[in-house]
Amino acid sequence: MTRLRALLALLLLALMAGCSSGTDAATGSSTGGAPANGAAVDVATFATQLAAPGTTVLDVRTPAEFASGHLPGAVNIDVQAPDFGQRIGTLAKDKPYAVYCRSGNRSGAAVAQMTDAGFTHTYHLDGGIGAWQQAGREITQ
Secondary structure, three states, X not given: OHXXXXXXXXXXXXXXXXXXXXXXXXXXXXXXXXXXXXXXXXXXXXXXXXXOOOOEEEEOOOHHHHHOOEOOOOEEOOOOOOOHHHHHHOOOOOOEEEEEOOOOHHHHHHHHHHHHOOOOEEEEEOOHHHHHHHOOOOOEO
């Protein structure tokens, strides 16, 4: 009986260790705290990641949308502009990029283009700036 308990304890420990790495499906975060590359993350995760050193906040809406209100410190590169690929090509591919748009559709497309171009730390805000505002988070003009 003791041997069976010891075996079950080892099995439980092995299962727990196996669950300690990977990605949280709800937030897109890896257990190291950073979102998985290309993940769509919720407002809370996005807000937490904005504080990470070296993170660039990238607004991929049109310049007019950007001017109407954006996240503090955001850089505007319109994903629908013909030179989007060239503009992201000037960015460091190994730095973290927190990407957002109005609803999450364009930022998802932008992140897909960025990961295809070799970026290794990109994620986007699920629900876009609309979700951000609905959560009572700050925007600036």
